[in-house]
Amino acid sequence: MTYIPAETLAAEAKKTWAEVSAKKEPLKPKDRMAIPAQEMPSQDPAIRRSNMEEVALGYSAEEARLEALRCLQCTTAPCIAGCPVSINIPGFIQAIADGDNKKAIDILKESSLLPAVCGRVCPQETQCQAPCTVGKALKSVDKAVSIGRLERYVADWERENGLMEIPAIKPNTGKKVGIIGTGPAGLTVAADIRREGHDVTLFEAFHKPGGVMVYGIPEFRLPKAIVQKEIDTLTAMGCELKTNFVIGRTRKISDLLGEDGFDALFIGTGAGLPRFMNIEGENLVGVYSANEYLTRSNLMRAYDKERAATPVFDSERVAVLGGGNVAMDAARTAVRLGAKEVYLIYRRTEVEMPARVEEVAHAKEEGVIFHFLQNPKRILSDERGWVRGIECLRYELGEPDASGRRRPVEIKGSEFEIELDTVIVAIGNDSNPLIRQTTPGLETNKWGNIIVDENGKSSIERIYAGGDIVLGAATVILAMGEGRKAAAAMNKMLANS
Amino acid sequence: MGACNEMNRILDKKRLSETVYSMRVEAPLIARERKAGQFIILQLCEDFGERIPLTVADADPAEGSITIIFQAVGKTTRKLAGMDVGDKIAALVGPLGTPTHIENFGTVVCVGGGIGVAPLHPIAQAMKAAGNTVIIIMGARNKELLILEDEMRAIADELIICTDDGSVGRKCLVTEPLKELCEQNPKPDLAVAIGPPVMMKFCAATTRPYAVPTQVSLNTIMVDGTGMCGGCRVTVGNETKFVCVDGPEFDGHLVDFDNMMNRLNSYKKQETTDHQCKVGTKAGEPA
Ligand SMILES: Cc1cc2nc3c(=O)[nH]c(=O)nc-3n(C[C@H](O)[C@H](O)[C@H](O)COP(=O)(O)OP(=O)(O)OC[C@H]3O[C@@H](n4cnc5c(N)ncnc54)[C@H](O)[C@@H]3O)c2cc1C
Ligand code: FES
Numbered sequence: 001m002t003y004i005p006a007e008t009l010a011a012e013a014k015k016t017w018a019e020v021s022a023k024k025e026p027l028k029p030k031d032r033m034a035i036p037a038q039e040m041p042s043q044d045p046a047i048r049r050s051n052m053e054e055v056a057l058g059y060s061a062e063e064a065r066l067e068a069l070r071c072l073q074c075t076t077a078p079c080i081a082g083c084p085v086s087i088n089i090p091g092f093i094q095a096i097a098d099g100d101n102k103k104a105i106d107i108l109k110e111s112s113l114l115p116a117v118c119g120r121v122c123p124q125e126t127q128c129q130a131p132c133t134v135g136k137a138l139k140s141v142d143k144a145v146s147i148g149r150l151e152r153y154v155a156d157w158e159r160e161n162g163l164m165e166i167p168a169i170k171p172n173t174g175k176k177v178g179i180i181g182t183g184p185a186g187l188t189v190a191a192d193i194r195r196e197g198h199d200v201t202l203f204e205a206f207h208k209p210g211g212v213m214v215y216g217i218p219e220f221r222l223p224k225a226i227v228q229k230e231i232d233t234l235t236a237m238g239c240e241l242k243t244n245f246v247i248g249r250t251r252k253i254s255d256l257l258g259e260d261g262f263d264a265l266f267i268g269t270g271a272g273l274p275r276f277m278n279i280e281g282e283n284l285v286g287v288y289s290a291n292e293y294l295t296r297s298n299l300m301r302a303y304d305k306e307r308a309a310t311p312v313f314d315s316e317r318v319a320v321l322g323g324g325n326v327a328m329d330a331a332r333t334a335v336r337l338g339a340k341e342v343y344l345i346y347r348r349t350e351v352e353m354p355a356r357v358e359e360v361a362h363a364k365e366e367g368v369i370f371h372f373l374q375n376p377k378r379i380l381s382d383e384r385g386w387v388r389g390i391e392c393l394r395y396e397l398g399e400p401d402a403s404g405r406r407r408p409v410e411i412k413g414s415e416f417e418i419e420l421d422t423v424i425v426a427i428g429n430d431s432n433p434l435i436r437q438t439t440p441g442l443e444t445n446k447w448g449n450i451i452v453d454e455n456g457k458s459s460i461e462r463i464y465a466g467g468d469i470v471l472g473a474a475t476v477i478l479a480m481g482e483g484r485k486a487a488a489a490m491n492k493m494l495a496n497s
Numbered sequence: 498m499g500a501c502n503e504m505n506r507i508l509d510k511k512r513l514s515e516t517v518y519s520m521r522v523e524a525p526l527i528a529r530e531r532k533a534g535q536f537i538i539l540q541l542c543e544d545f546g547e548r549i550p551l552t553v554a555d556a557d558p559a560e561g562s563i564t565i566i567f568q569a570v571g572k573t574t575r576k577l578a579g580m581d582v583g584d585k586i587a588a589l590v591g592p593l594g595t596p597t598h599i600e601n602f603g604t605v606v607c608v609g610g611g612i613g614v615a616p617l618h619p620i621a622q623a624m625k626a627a628g629n630t631v632i633i634i635m636g637a638r639n640k641e642l643l644i645l646e647d648e649m650r651a652i653a654d655e656l657i658i659c660t661d662d663g664s665v666g667r668k669c670l671v672t673e674p675l676k677e678l679c680e681q682n683p684k685p686d687l688a689v690a691i692g693p694p695v696m697m698k699f700c701a702a703t704t705r706p707y708a709v710p711t712q713v714s715l716n717t718i719m720v721d722g723t724g725m726c727g728g729c730r731v732t733v734g735n736e737t738k739f740v741c742v743d744g745p746e747f748d749g750h751l752v753d754f755d756n757m758m759n760r761l762n763s764y765k766k767q768e769t770t771d772h773q774c775k776v777g778t779k780a781g782e783p784a
Contacts, residue, residue, distance in 0.1 A: 272725035292726035
């Protein structure tokens with residue numbers, strides 16, 4: 001894909017919009033399909049390689065309305081079924097097409113509490129946009145209506161125009177709810193429970209709330225100010241926030257339910273335990289987990305070398321191991337921190353990569369070098385105990401495995417070395433055992449995820465859980481969806497108690 | 498925002514030696530929960546400050562305060578040393594880590610080097626309270642750098658002081674009296690060594706031939722202190738462990754100290770390990 005400057009895209013959209021809006025007749029499906037799919041304007045790759053600012057710039061009004069007009073408003077609305085929280089997608093898109101952004105945001109907010117976030121980070125191509133009729137007709141999911149970009153457009157419109165409102169709160173019930181973790185799951189539960197008039201206290205281990213949205217996902221993909229705005233809304237609603245507060249250490253679950261007088265708790269502590277590969281050399285100097293690398297850069301702001309006290313490696317040649325969003329974020333952060341060469345090493349092929357396609361495309365534009373069908377065998381040390389390279393094996397795709405994906409099999413004797421000074425391991429996260437270990441009776445599965453019923457209730461009365469701590473490392477939208485479900489059940493429980 | 502959990506106010510500040518300070522800080526929840534061997538993470542500015550681990554040297558649950566002892570050597574500790582009574586620390590998180598396993602082992606030798614005497618103090622105290630005979634070996638470069646002598650003397654059944662220059666106590670490394678104790682019959686039931694990594698490495702090497710179980714407390718680089726980054730990881734008996742949750746105490750005979758010392762130097766690219774090794778052979782010297 002060649003880069004088209006934002007101004008060019010905007011000018012083109014203006015022209016097309018003038019033509020389309022001049023039509024007297026209502027648009028027929030044929031006309032809608034003829035409107036060109038609107039590209040997302042973005043920062044020039046050559047420039048953004050050395051800044052942390054957001055890459056995707058968002059639609060102009062004309063781009064948004066044109067993209068909205070591409071929606072056929074088909075009665076089957078397969079997109080809704082593809083959305084984990086069943087947003088009325090044709091409804092909000094029609095409102096944008098009509099130029100009624102207020103109506104569009106109201107429709108979105110019936111189902112989603114974090115549209116500005118989800119519009120940016122949801123894997124739309126495998127969710128709402130996958131079954132889109134327009135994409136099917138044009139024989140490419142890339143040509144589907146860009147639902148996520150439109151979602152972002154209205155959410156940004158609302159925020160940038162200062163129209164975000166503090167939701168109405170019902171009279172105080174005197175009931176107290178504790179929420180552990182301030183990722184998307186915890187924030188969603190806080191909003192839904194506070195609205196019913198219950199007292200809400202959020203506990204966060206880190207010094208800043210927001211979970212992965214703040215410590216993991218980089219600024220260039222999700223500006224922190226957007227997450228902060230959501231937190232500000234919660235505090236304006238009267239939710240209390242206790243940062244630097246580790247449940248299981250500072251206080252235990254049993255203290256909260258006992259002495260501290262909480263009527264119910266929600267655990268949304270995420271999947272924060274980095275997995276390593278257990279290969280030789282993994283503890284050499286220069287090997288990071290993606291969690292550490294990203295936390296240093298994002299939460300601790302190591303990229304701001306002048307001001308931040310937390311350092312991060314000045315790497316020259318970096319390999320990132322993995323193929324998900326976390327791997328893309330780590331690779332693109334390494335580029336921005338000044339690495340000369342960044343390799344992404346993935347065991348399977350590009351089609352199997354779980355990362356959002358947009359992130360893969362952006363990473364390529366930024367010069368990340370992809371090595372598919374390769375897997376590290378060991379990390380090589382120099383005489384001082386620092387990383388000097390990695391030894392990899394080549395793979396080929398064999399028979400499909402249980403997940404239906406063709407299993408990569410190693411090619412014997414295909415070892416080769418890459419010279420490096422930094423290795424970032426991004427092969428996934430497990431759940432942090434702290435709460436499990438300090439809460440007797442809390443049932444978990446063999447991966448350490450909390451077991452809940454269909455309402456998000458755990459094995460202990462009055463304790464609910466959701467998000468990555470239940471699902472394993474998943475997505476923001478699923479964390480939000482689970483949170484809403486649990487909050488509804490908690491509100492019901494509190495009303496009846 | 499950390500400040501709204503607890504006040505984190507500095508109640509008292511003492512200078513123990515040229516670069517070592519002791520501070521009593523208001524932190525009621527941490528004071529209530531903490532046990533010997535645990536630490537906190539401290540941050541002086543929530544926007545750009547680093548998160549550094551410091552052992553809780555003492556706690557007063559009734560007053561709601563904890564005591565931290567630190568050496569002003571890095572950016573954050575130097576800034577902390579410049580703060581005064583009444584000032585507030587932006588963030589204090591804890592208590593973190595697994596508490597020391599305390600029981601009546603019999604005779605316990607507690608070896609502290611430099612600033613390591615500070616985290617050793619509550620452990621020695623708890624060991625004594627559990628009924629152990631406690632022998633304490635304290636090491637420092639010179640008399641001026643020796644801290645908590647009175648406090649340790651109050652606990653110890655026997656106190657041995659070593660300095661590099663002989664300005665007080667014996668002129669030797671802490672490993673010398675440790676070896677003598679191991680050679681006695683009966684030998685100690687447990688050794689606890691806390692100090693610069695190289696001191697702990699040589700203490701473990703000293704006790705190994707005598708099969709005296711030896712606990713060390715590792716102070717690695719940390720970020721979160723809750724097990725989510727792996728930055729604090731060390732190799733213990735060929736397994737990877739996270740110091741902030743699995744530790745900070747480990748079996749000294751199993752720890753890969755060389756790897757740990759390398760990782761501690763991750764951000765000092767210009768310095769060579771060569772230099773570090775030379776410093777390293779002198780036990781009792783602050784790292
Ligand atoms: C680098 C990265 C990129 C990602 N990119 C995407 C993407 O593009 N799209 C997408 O949909 N998803 C993405 N994900 C996944 C997504 O971020 C998570 O699925 C989602 O954030 C999970 O939300 P959560 O609320 O369950 O937990 P989290 O966001 O993990 O939040 C949990 C919070 O709980 C706190 N906590 C943990 N233990 C305790 C305790 N004991 N006491 C107090 N607080 C505690 C943590 O500090 C954390 O702030 C990404 C994840 C990562 C790591
Ligand atoms: S400090 Fe991050 S895992 Fe220990």
